[in-house]
Amino acid sequence: MHTNDNDLVDVDPFGPEEPPTTIPVYKRNQAPEGLATKRQLKELGLRPGGQQVVAEVETRGPKNGFLYEIALAKPVRPMTLAKEYALDKAMAARQTCPECGRRFFYCLRISLGICLECHEGTPADPTSYLNGPASPTAA
Numbered sequence: 001m002h003t004n005d006n007d008l009v010d011v012d013p014f015g016p017e018e019p020p021t022t023i024p025v026y027k028r029n030q031a032p033e034g035l036a037t038k039r040q041l042k043e044l045g046l047r048p049g050g051q052q053v054v055a056e057v058e059t060r061g062p063k064n065g066f067l068y069e070i071a072l073a074k075p076v077r078p079m080t081l082a083k084e085y086a087l088d089k090a091m092a093a094r095q096t097c098p099e100c101g102r103r104f105f106y107c108l109r110i111s112l113g114i115c116l117e118c119h120e121g122t123p124a125d126p127t128s129y130l131n132g133p134a135s136p137t138a139a
């Protein structure tokens with residue numbers, strides 16, 4: 001017996017009353033005021049905050065960027081401890097002299113890569129660094 005199941009497969013699961021789920025796509029730099037990409041939000045100190053993407057914008061890349069409503073955006077979360085720690089680690093790498101292991105309160109000259117004292121013997125101002133764990137002369 002033939003049940004003609006194929007007729008049922010074609011049914012739209014969202015029903016005929018539902019509006020299409022496509023969102024507008026704008027050309028580059030033609031997005032309306034009040035909408036911003038994630039990156040633009042970030043520049044404003046904002047994040048999408050769980051809101052739906054309201055539109056797309058064409059980008060130079062193969063994928064469209066998503067646009068969010070600035071009015072619904074939320075302020076960027078304060079830095080998490082993990083982020084702070086990662087940042088501190090990055091700073092520490094730039095502030096720590098690999099020769100003497102002292103961490104300075106300023107970034108070492110990148111061209112030298114070591115502190116002035118190790119480089120040319122100019123004693124470092126004791127108030128300008130923390131005693132590094134590797135320093136054998138730590139008082």
Ligand SMILES: [Zn+2]
Nearest residue numbers: 097100115118
């Ligand atoms: Zn040093």
